[in-house]
Amino acid sequence: MRTGLYDFHLEIKAQMVPFAGFSMPLLYGQTGQVASHKYVRDHVGLFDVGHMVQSFITGPSAERFLEWLTPSSLSSLVPFSSTLSVFLNEQGxxxxxxxxxxxxxxxxxxxxxxxxxxxxIEWIRSKIGEWNENHRNSGGIVRLEVLDNWGLVAVQGPEAASYLQTLTSYDLPQLTFGKSAYMDIGDVQCHVARGGYTGEDGFEISIPPEHTVATTRLLSKDPVQLIGLAARDSLRLEAGMCLYGHDLDESTSPVEAGLNWVIGKDRRQDNSGFIGAETVLGQLKNGVTRKRVGLVVEDVPAREGAKILHPETLEDIGVVTSGIPSPSLSKNIAMGYVQTVDGFNRKGKEVKVQVRGKPRNAVIQPLPFVPSRYWRGVSP
Structure with missing residues (x-):
């Protein structure tokens, strides 16, 4: 599959690779991953994230429906504010x-x-079918609209806001982290959300299909650089963010993943009613046997699948799910899951990681590795 920017990427000499069923840019021209990474941290970069699935869920009972599918407190959100959440299976x-x-x-x-x-899509549609069958007589019909072919780009970095402000009349300082708005970029109305996947200030911009290429050209002028998947991965890992299929899967709960904060305070009651609640609420109350952690590894980088070992007995106590040499820190960083017995998930705990046939020294570190710089407004 291709995003609406596929030909645009080829035009500017992107190195394309398969990713999540799409042909996506890994790097652009002769610019390497480390240079791209540092440019986003210091200036501003643009990512094509049009492979992501954009949808509207609508209807008189849409809020209650989504609070069944997720553990989030959506009723407490004000209009045009957002939250990271998770869809859970029946086992949590x-x-x-x-x-x-x-x-x-x-x-x-x-x-x-x-x-x-x-x-x-299959899961949501099946649950909509159940929901509508149970709520049809009360007028609570819910619908899913998938926004196929819409563009989605992320403009990220400390200069993102100042550049975007030159293209819109919207007062961007009023749009704080986690908020969104419809605004004109050039002469095209886009949905703009303040946030992203790098830990930097930035915006995710949803663009109507017929305007995706032209609006992206406008958004990618100097000083903006086009950034590919290679730097996107290192930026998100420094920011302590999970990549599905690596750091998250259907056998992992939000409590094990250290995502307790997506579970709203008012959803932590036995009658909260979200799918998977029995398991998740039990884990909140009684704890879990493994937790997601950050690690700094000596000597060489640990990659996905590397075993985390007891520092003395060298028994398996966990596994690395993501790992890179950090361009910002000049250290080998990783994320993974370790047993909570004996406190191996605690900050400063020393462990070993099996890399290239040899146990390497490693230390448990808090996440994120690099402090986030989201725009939350001017302090009073």
């Missing part, structure tokens, strides 16, 4: 992580992962 495992933006009680903009497209 994560079907997918998602951003949910509330436009009103009856309309939600939802972004999910390309790699989970078929699973997500």
């Amino acid at each position: 495992g994560i079907i997918d992580d998602t951003i949910i933006c509330k436009h009103s009680e009856e309309k939600f903009y939802v972004v999910t992962n390309a790699s989970r497209r078929d699973r997500d």
